[in-house]
Amino acid sequence: xxxxxxxxxxxxxxLAGGAIVRELAAAGYGRLLRPAREALDYRDREAVRxxxxxxxxxxxxxxxxKVGGIRANNDFPVEFLLHNLQIQNNLIEAAADFGAExxxxxxxxxxxxxxxxxxxxEEALLGGPLEPTNEAYAVAKIAGIKLCQAYFRQYGRPFxxxxxxxxxxxxxxxxxxxxxxxxxxxRKVHEAKSAGARTVQVWGTGRPLREFLHVDDLAxxxxxxxxxxxxxxxxNVGSGQEVSIRQLAELICEVVGFxxxxxxxxxxPDGTPRKLLDVSRLTGLGWHARIPLREGIAATYAWYRxxxxxxxARN
Ligand code: GFB
Numbered sequence: 001x002x003x004x005x006x007x008x009x010x011x012x013x014x015l016a017g018g019a020i021v022r023e024l025a026a027a028g029y030g031r032l033l034r035p036a037r038e039a040l041d042y043r044d045r046e047a048v049r050x051x052x053x054x055x056x057x058x059x060x061x062x063x064x065x066k067v068g069g070i071r072a073n074n075d076f077p078v079e080f081l082l083h084n085l086q087i088q089n090n091l092i093e094a095a096a097d098f099g100a101e102x103x104x105x106x107x108x109x110x111x112x113x114x115x116x117x118x119x120x121x122e123e124a125l126l127g128g129p130l131e132p133t134n135e136a137y138a139v140a141k142i143a144g145i146k147l148c149q150a151y152f153r154q155y156g157r158p159f160x161x162x163x164x165x166x167x168x169x170x171x172x173x174x175x176x177x178x179x180x181x182x183x184x185x186x187r188k189v190h191e192a193k194s195a196g197a198r199t200v201q202v203w204g205t206g207r208p209l210r211e212f213l214h215v216d217d218l219a220x221x222x223x224x225x226x227x228x229x230x231x232x233x234x235x236n237v238g239s240g241q242e243v244s245i246r247q248l249a250e251l252i253c254e255v256v257g258f259x260x261x262x263x264x265x266x267x268x269p270d271g272t273p274r275k276l277l278d279v280s281r282l283t284g285l286g287w288h289a290r291i292p293l294r295e296g297i298a299a300t301y302a303w304y305r306x307x308x309x310x311x312x313a314r315n
Contacts, residue, residue: 246262
């Protein structure tokens with residue numbers, strides 16, 4: 001990729017997009033396009049086309065999406081399906097029509113069947129029913145993959161797809177109604193410690209297994225793929241390490257320094273029992289995750305405390 005040409009990072013204010021901007025800027029990419037949300041709504045097809053007509057990005061990163069944790073996904077399937085289809089369709093179509101030389105579409109590990117063989121290989125896609133709590137989001141992401149692959153096959157457009165596992169890191173959403181488990185527990189444990197509470201509530205049984213990837217690792221993988229990969233096959237991006245939700249909660253208590261107990265709310269959904277990606281395609285290409293979970297949680301907690309104190313955390 002040419003470092004002097006314009007690159008659109010759609011979703012630059014989000015967890016993934018923000019980290020991708022930092023990564024590309026640090027690597028010397030000098031023209032990163034970051035239209036403000038108020039100035040350009042990616043759900044508006046005509047507005048997106050006008051923007052592309054003027055700016056002509058040479059590469060596009062589709063990190064803009066309606067995202068959220070298990071509860072938000074379960075409660076708002078219309079927005080998760082409709083808004084994501086609109087955002088990605090408009091960006092992918094405009095990238096093709098206005099001459100982008102490369103596009104990277106970010107999917108999610110929830111595209112794989114609920115009971116996919118673990119660790120989940122890329123070939124598991126469409127091999128069985130999806131997890132119901134995030135089916136709408138998963139269907140939208142699968143449609144995005146298929147659209148990129150269709151442009152690749154029919155028009156030879158190098159539109160590639162990365163499938164990240166559960167992400168976390170600085171800039172995450174700490175709003176308890178919408179957030180993913182890791183920021184939610186960091187906040188709950190921090191608040192329990194500050195309030196001198198005896199316990200922290202954890203949704204579900206604590207038994208589901210999840211893999212977590214620091215968003216700076218994701219950003220590094222995205223740059224690696226943009227620079228080195230040009231295939232139709234989707235590529236999993238993960239750390240290869242999994243923990244149970246109970247183990248995650250215990251680790252967060254250690255990092256925060258909370259000595260109280262955990263209280264499991266088995267009335268809340270567990271979601272997918274296990275979600276571990278097979279990352280051998282990506283490691284085979286030469287990329288590996290670097291940030292250990294404990295270190296990543298400690299850095300995220302430091303960021304959260306600073307943002308919380310400054311009143312700028314998303315909550
Ligand atoms: O991160 P999370 O919301 O999403 O939840 P998923 C992971 C697990 O943590 C579930 C449990 O078993 C939750 O029940 N959990 C425990 C909590 N306490 C909490 C809490 O306070 N907040 C939250 N949010 N969870 C998402 C999908 O699935 O994964 C998205 O809904 C996306 O579509 C994302 O794919 C990566 O890992 O279950």
